[in-house]
Amino acid sequence: MQSRGGFLRSLPGRVFQFWLIASCILVLVFIVAPLARTVVSPDAEQMWKTLGDPDVLRSVGLSMGASAMAAVLSLIMGTPLAYILARRDFAGKKIVESLIDLPIMIPHPVIGIAFLTLAGRNNWFGGLLARMGIEIMGTVTGITVVLFFVGLPFYINTAKAGFESVSPRLEKVSRSLGAGPGATFFRVTLPLCRRAMLVGMIMCMARALSEFGAVVIVAYHPMIAPVLMFERFTAYGLKYSQPVAVILIVVSLLFFIALRVVSRPQRRDS
Numbered sequence: 001m002q003s004r005g006g007f008l009r010s011l012p013g014r015v016f017q018f019w020l021i022a023s024c025i026l027v028l029v030f031i032v033a034p035l036a037r038t039v040v041s042p043d044a045e046q047m048w049k050t051l052g053d054p055d056v057l058r059s060v061g062l063s064m065g066a067s068a069m070a071a072v073l074s075l076i077m078g079t080p081l082a083y084i085l086a087r088r089d090f091a092g093k094k095i096v097e098s099l100i101d102l103p104i105m106i107p108h109p110v111i112g113i114a115f116l117t118l119a120g121r122n123n124w125f126g127g128l129l130a131r132m133g134i135e136i137m138g139t140v141t142g143i144t145v146v147l148f149f150v151g152l153p154f155y156i157n158t159a160k161a162g163f164e165s166v167s168p169r170l171e172k173v174s175r176s177l178g179a180g181p182g183a184t185f186f187r188v189t190l191p192l193c194r195r196a197m198l199v200g201m202i203m204c205m206a207r208a209l210s211e212f213g214a215v216v217i218v219a220y221h222p223m224i225a226p227v228l229m230f231e232r233f234t235a236y237g238l239k240y241s242q243p244v245a246v247i248l249i250v251v252s253l254l255f256f257i258a259l260r261v262v263s264r265p266q267r268r269d270s
Contacts, residue, residue: 035249042243050243059228060247066140066224067208070147071201074155079197082156083185086163104153111149112217115142142219150211151204158203162196163189199263206255210248 042050050056085097103111119126119136129136136142166189174184190197212226220227225248233241 038242039246039249042239042246046239047243047246050247055223055228056225056244056247059223059225059244060251062140062143062222063209063224063226064251066144066147067151067205069144070151070208071155071205073144073148074152074204075197075201078152078156078200079159082159083163083189085156086160087168100153100156102153103150108150108211108213109217111146111214115146115149115214115218136218138219138221140219140222143215143222143224146214146218147208147211150214151208154203154207155197155200158200159193159197162193162200165196166192195262199259202255202259202262206252206259209251209255 174188229241229244
C-alpha cells in the first residue's frame with residue numbers, strides 16, 4: 001500500500017502527465033472539430049454539383065497553377081539568396097533576413113495595397129509596365145506575383161536550412177579537385193540539399209494556395225478559389241461556400257501529407 005509521502009511525491013508527476021495529455025487532446029480537438037464539421041456539412045448532391053461547377057474548377061485550377069508558378073519562381077530566384085545567407089557572413093545580414101521574413105508578419109491586405117501603390121495604372125512604374133505589355137492589376141500575372149511574394153520566405157528559409165546542413169568541407173574538397181564554384185554548387189551542394197529545396201517549394205505552394213487578403217485587392221477577377229469562396233459566402237450564404245471550403249481543406253491536407261513524406265529522413269541500411 002502506497003504511503004502518504006509516496007503519494008505526495010508522485011502527485012507532481014501525475015499532474016504533469018495530465019497536463020500533457022489534456023493539452024494534446026484540447027489542441028487536436030480545437031484544430032480538427034471546425035474542419036471536420038465543415039467537411040461533413042455539405043450534402044452529397046451539393047458537393048457533387050460543386051465539383052462539376054466550371055467556375056469552381058476554373059478557380060481551383062487557377063489557384064493551383066499560380067501557386068505552382070510562385071514555387072518555381074521561388075526556386076529560381078530564391079535559391080541564390082538562400083545559399084548566400086547559409087554560407088556568407090556580411091554586414092547587414094540580420095537586416096536582410098528580417099526583410100525576407102517581413103511578408104510573413106505584416107497583414108496581407110497591406111501587401112495588396114503596397115502592390116497597388118507600386119504597380120497601379122496611375123503610378124509611373126505601373127505605366128512603365130503597361131507600356132511593356134505587363135499588367136499586374138486584375139490579371140493572372142498579378143496573382144502570381146502576389147503569391148510569389150507571400151510564399152518566398154518559406155522557400156528561402158527552408159532552402160537556407162538545407163544549405164546549412166551540407167558540410168562546407170565537401171565543397172572545399174570539390175574545389176581542391178579542380179571544380180569551380182559553379183560546378184561545385186550544381187554537382188555537390190544542390191544534390192545534397194534537393195530534399196530541403198523540394199520541401200521549401202511545397203511549403204511555398206501551400207502558403208500561396210491559401211492567400212486571400214492580398215489577392216483580393218490586386219486581382220478580384222480572375223477569381224482564385226479563396227476569393228470565389230468568399231464571394232459565394234457573401235452572395236449566397238454558408239451553404240454554397242462550404243463545398244468550396246471542403247475542396248480547399250482537402251487540397252491543403254494533401255499538400256501537407258506530401259510535405260511529411262518528402263521531409264521524412266531516408267532510411268539507410270547498416
